[in-house]
Amino acid sequence: MxxxxxxxxxxxxxxxxxxxxxxxxxxxxxxxxxxxxxxxxxxxCGGLLAPDAQTVLAEMDLTLPRDVLVDPQIFSVRTIDLVPSRTRFYARRYLNMDRxxxxxxxxxxxxxxxxxxxxxxxxxxxxxxxxxxxxxxxxxxxxxxxxxxxxxxxxxxxxxxxxxxxxxxxxxLRYVAIQQWFDSGSEINPFYSCIFDEQTSPVCSWSVHKDGSMIFGGCFPQKQCRAHFDEQRRRVGQLPSFAPLNTQPKKTEACLVCRPRxxxxxxxxxxxxxxxxxxxxxxxxxxxxxxxxxxxxxxxxxxxxxxxxxxxxxxxxxxxxxxxxxxxxxxxxxxxxRIFMYTPLLRRLAMKSGLLTIRVEQSDAADMH
Ligand SMILES: Cc1cc2nc3c(=O)[nH]c(=O)nc-3n(C[C@H](O)[C@H](O)[C@H](O)COP(=O)(O)OP(=O)(O)OC[C@H]3O[C@@H](n4cnc5c(N)ncnc54)[C@H](O)[C@@H]3O)c2cc1C
Missing domain, CATH: 3.50.50.60 (FAD/NAD(P)-binding domain)
Known part of the structure; x- marks a missing residue:
């Protein structure tokens, strides 16, 4: 050959x-x-290894080396609906990695x-x-x-x-995913969040902490994606636990992401x-x-x-x-x-009902409703 x-x-x-x-x-x-x-x-990438991915690695008899992991590890997602302002916690077991x-x-x-x-x-x-x-x-x-x-x-x-x-x-359908990295500062609880703000994006955004950095990112329709991201960052930055978003980002990254329907x-x-x-x-x-x-x-x-x-x-x-x-x-x-997550009325009903949520004793309760 x-x-x-x-x-x-x-x-x-x-x-x-x-x-x-x-x-x-x-x-x-x-x-x-x-x-x-x-x-x-x-x-x-958010660099979160979901339980399904952990199972496939196990089925392939692969174990993850420690230097792939970053701090902290995650056991819950703080789900935030900006309008109306409501927060719920759901138990999740992700591994937090350096992608x-x-x-x-x-x-x-x-x-x-x-x-x-x-x-x-x-x-x-x-x-x-x-x-x-x-x-x-x-x-x-x-x-x-x-x-x-x-x-x-x-x-x-x-x-x-x-x-x-x-x-x-x-x-x-392809969206533009945009992420920015910030110094998270020592006072911030390094939580993982999923954010809904239908005024700036039809799908969810996220924040995750990695070794002293806070990543804030989201997916946006291609038209005016950067303007919508900036506006969302401004809106989310008003919540006390997202204060790092009001500082200068260390880096900005973007790529396309598919969304099969x-x-x-x-x-x-x-x-x-x-x-x-x-x-x-x-x-x-x-x-x-x-x-x-x-x-x-x-x-x-x-x-x-x-x-x-x-x-x-x-x-x-x-x-x-x-x-x-x-x-x-x-x-x-x-x-x-997706229909339940992204139809505002259904999502609000689901979050209001408290179904599948966990109770969390919050130290930074200022964001909570
Ligand atoms: C911002 C963001 C956050 C995400 N967060 C998560 C998360 O936390 N957890 C999760 O499970 N998923 C997450 N995803 C989705 C996940 O990253 C991808 O779905 C996953 O990486 C797909 O793996 P893949 O190997 O198919 O493609 P990719 O990981 O995209 O890999 C494709 C590879 O092909 C290379 N490539 C591209 N074009 C060419 C070319 N022409 N020639 C040669 N090489 C090429 C690229 O350099 C890359 O190395 C996220 C996606 C985005 C955009």
């Missing part, structure tokens, strides 16, 4: 791509992983039998016997590789998904192209939790490809689609939860 020819090329080394490469490393397939992550500008360290750790588990290059895949073109991918390295050099199978693990703004569907046929937004691929993780539209439409769907879908694809690496492509596509049915229905189920 010539040097630049592979059986399978994975584009993107986030949780989905790195996990797939790790799981396929002992298969007979010749693999290339193209990793476009720039560590100077890592992927914006870049988590991605680095997953990538470090990929055995050396997988070729890994740091570069940005620019085009995916169909050839008579597969695909030709052109990618650009950090020094500007462009390379081309050939492959029978392409896996798009390249996140919300997926080049591979675009190559498969074309820009105009891809109807998944129906089954056809979640696309597993065809004709030798497979999509995993957020590139497939696999992310919770209510909480934007995307790490567990990335791990679950990549594990499903690895198992299909390992079982029958030489099977014809339509058979593999059907098998992968079947292997993700449960995950896709689970995410679809969250569309129903």
């Amino acid at each position: 010539p040097q630049d020819t592979y059986d399978l090329v994975i584009v993107g080394a986030g949780p989905a791509g790195a996990n797939l490469a790790r799981l396929l490393a002992d298969s007979p397939l010749r693999l290339l992983l193209i990793d476009g992550q720039n560590e100077q500008t890592p992927k914006p 870049l360290a988590f991605d680095r750790w997953l990538l470090s588990l990929v055995p050396s039998s997988v070729d890994v290059v740091r570069g940005l895949c620019r085009t995916v073109a169909r050839t008579s016997d597969g695909y030709s991918l052109c990618y650009r390295l950090a020094d500007g050099t462009e390379n081309t590789v050939h492959t029978r199978i392409v896996v798009g693990a390249d996140g919300a703004n997926s080049t591979v998904r675009r190559a498969l569907l074309g820009k105009r046929r891809d109807r998944i 129906r089954m056809r937004d979640m696309i597993t691929g065809r004709d030798g192209i497979f999509l995993v993780g957020e590139a497939a539209g696999l992310i919770s439409p209510s909480s934007f939790e995307g790490i567990s769907p990335a791990l679950i879908s990549s594990r499903a694809l690895a198992s299909v490809l390992k079982k029958a690496p030489d099977a014809n492509l339509p058979v593999l596509s059907r098998a992968y689609r079947r292997a993700t049915v449960r995950l896709r229905y689970r995410l679809l189920g969250k569309c129903i939860k």
Whole structure:
């Protein structure tokens, strides 16, 4: 096989791509992983590992190294409706992580039998016997590789998904996620919050503390996203426990995030192209939790490809689609939860009822209603 020819090329080394490469490393397939992550500008993320993601890690017999974790660990979410002003606490068991360290750790588990290059895949073109991918390295050099199978693990703004569907046929909703980092100061209780403010965004925002920083972020429709974020930050900053938002941010980060609304937004691929993780539209439409769907879908694809690496492509596509049915229905189920979370009247009734809430003895009670 010539040097630049592979059986399978994975584009993107986030949780989905790195996990797939790790799981396929002992298969007979010749693999290339193209990793476009720039560590100077890592992927914006809340870095919370939800119970579902913890379960998948356990099922894959993986344990998390301590240096991936940050301070503090989280047992509840403070849910705040700005209008009318109401706060409730719900029990949640997240692991609070440094997201870049988590991605680095997953990538470090990929055995050396997988070729890994740091570069940005620019085009995916169909050839008579597969695909030709052109990618650009950090020094500007462009390379081309050939492959029978392409896996798009390249996140919300997926080049591979675009190559498969074309820009105009891809109807998944994409928001702009914006996050800012602040010094949290020693007086602030480092809580985790979920904030609803329908005047500035139709979906929720969040704050989370990490090793002395407070991150405040949210998802916004693309039009005037920055103005809406700034206005929301101003409004939330009026609550005493969010005082750090009135100081100069240490950094601002932004990226696209998908929000599937129906089954056809979640696309597993065809004709030798497979999509995993957020590139497939696999992310919770209510909480934007995307790490567990990335791990679950990549594990499903690895198992299909390992079982029958030489099977014809339509058979593999059907098998992968079947292997993700449960995950896709689970995410679809969250569309129903989304209706309760994001319809103001229903959310207010749910919060007012106190259903599933926990009682918290508050020290910084000034925000509470
Ligand atoms: C602000 C924000 C906060 C979030 N918080 C959480 C959270 O707390 N918990 C949670 O579970 N989920 C969270 N999510 C969702 C979660 O981050 C994603 O759904 C998850 O990372 C998806 O994993 P992935 O591997 O599919 O894609 P990604 O993690 O996006 O990884 C894609 C990889 O592909 C690379 N790439 C992209 N394009 C190319 C290209 N053309 N060529 C080569 N490489 C490329 C990228 O550099 C990246 O490394 C959050 C999302 C956002 C935007």
